[in-house]
Amino acid sequence: MAHTLGEKPNVRPYILVFVALMVLTLITVAVSYLDLPTGQAIALALFIASIKGSLVACYFMHLMDEKRLILWTMLLSALFFLFVLIIPTITAGNTITL
């Protein structure tokens, strides 16, 4: 969806996303007081953060209706990011002997 100067963009989704982000922030903080096992706590916190991050990227940053070039650029950097995350795992078996 292209935005044209002089036309009012629909701001309703922004307000709804704002409310959702606030609610999810409250949930994140509330869950941290439950003292879940570390593994579950990390998984849940990252899951909620991913939802929040996607809402910001899709709506505030208009990634949902952005051109292919932008989407491919960001997808590529997301893949590189995943690769960087995986490096510690694939090198975990390596030991340094002196």
Added chain:
Amino acid sequence: MSTVIPYTSEIRPDTGVTNVKLGIWLFLASEVMLFGSLFAGYILLRTGNPEFGAGSEALSVPMATLNTVVLITSSVTMVLAWAAAMERNFAKFKLFMGCTVLAGAVFCVVKAFEYSAKFEHHLYPSHSTFMAIYFTFTGLHALHVVAGMLYNAYLWLPGSKMYHTNPQQFANRVEASGLFWHFVDLVWIFLFPVLYLL
């Protein structure tokens, strides 16, 4: 002899976007790698040390929660400022951009209180691996907040003259600044649980 590259507000037919938009997204892609590699380093250091988690107990969850609320609010006022610039409503733009700059300043003030509380307890980056990561991460993020806030303040005050002279270019500037600001918000959304809550 100097070469001047003229600014264009038009959408390029080959890329399908304006130059400013492609430029800011490429910059954000490099930012993903900057923060991404720090995240990877954090995960490696944390999983490699079973006693690592104890570090986050020294941090203030209420202050960080307050800053999360402040930053999310500033993100919505930023997108509303852009919508106002597109809608051609100058008073509304001024209001929402002013709120965005103010929220950025509030974030920095809260962060300053947070840091000074750490220093009072003699918690410096040299204290532990966790504190080193905490200061690196939040310091780099705070630098981004300051940079975004300064540019937003420019668009809000002296730079807003362009609203009247070149409305399309101005709206593009606000959009690009907004993309950076939302990215800074997005990074904080991940930093907050990872550093303070886990």
